[in-house]
Amino acid sequence: MLAQQGMTAMSIRWFGGPGQSPGICEIPLETFTAAVDLLRLNGARRIGILGTSKGAEAALLTAVHDPRVDVVVAMSPTSRVWCNVGPGRDGAVRPYRSSWTWRERAVPFVPLDDSWTPAETDGGPVAIRGWYELSERTFAGLLPPAEIPVDRARADLLLVAGGDDAMWPSLPFAEQLAQRRRSVGATVRLITHRDAGHRPRFPCERPASASPRFQYGGTPEADALLGTAAWPHVLDVLRSRG
DSSP states (O other): OOOOTTTOOOOOOSSSSSSSSSSSSSSEEEHHHHHHHEEEEEEESSSSEEEEEEHHHHHHHHHHHOOOOOOOEEEEEOSBBBBBOOOOSSOOOOSSOOEEETEEOOOOOOOTTTTTTOOOOOOOOOOOHHHHHHHHHHTGGGHHHHHOOOOOOOOOEEEEEETTTSSSSSHHHHHHHHHHHHHHTTOOOOEEEEEOOOOOOOTTTTOOOOOOBBOOOOOOOHHHHHHHHHHHHHHHHOOOOO
């Protein structure tokens, strides 16, 4: 979709590939700065990173660490760094580790509280938002060092979040990110829809398929409305020169 709008667009595999961690566990942020290198070498004048969910987490952190990033579009974001999702290179899921490293050092993170149990008991898809909300309370002392310091990022920031996200509380997270930006007078745009879930859909994208494991919240109609509302802002912020 971005290429059809005349942009140079690339997509990278950053876990699960040859030589990579099988899960989102201790992923080097240099994976993304290397992609910035490649775009710059091929003549890109304005660098934007678009990511969803954990990809948004990576995009925000990359902009914090790499001043060459001009814009971040963070879809269903988090305002802080969370623990790994899936196994690391050693094949282990526990103990919890950071999702990310920078210069071979783990980025401070918040673990999950494994005392959480899902409300759903029928064996069907599970909404895990409550797991993150419980973990915020359990590990409140670990929140400050794990906050993503978007106030230090040079990049423009566009946030897109649905109020019915069942994976994690992306709208409160997005509001925290926006407040962090505004506290230093930095620019930010926040596009929301109260009934959308974790997977907003841009125009021409098909509705997201149902998962046998997870509830994502929202409805196909609301997810499409949020994506449609966000799309012109995505194009504008990526193309902007000011």
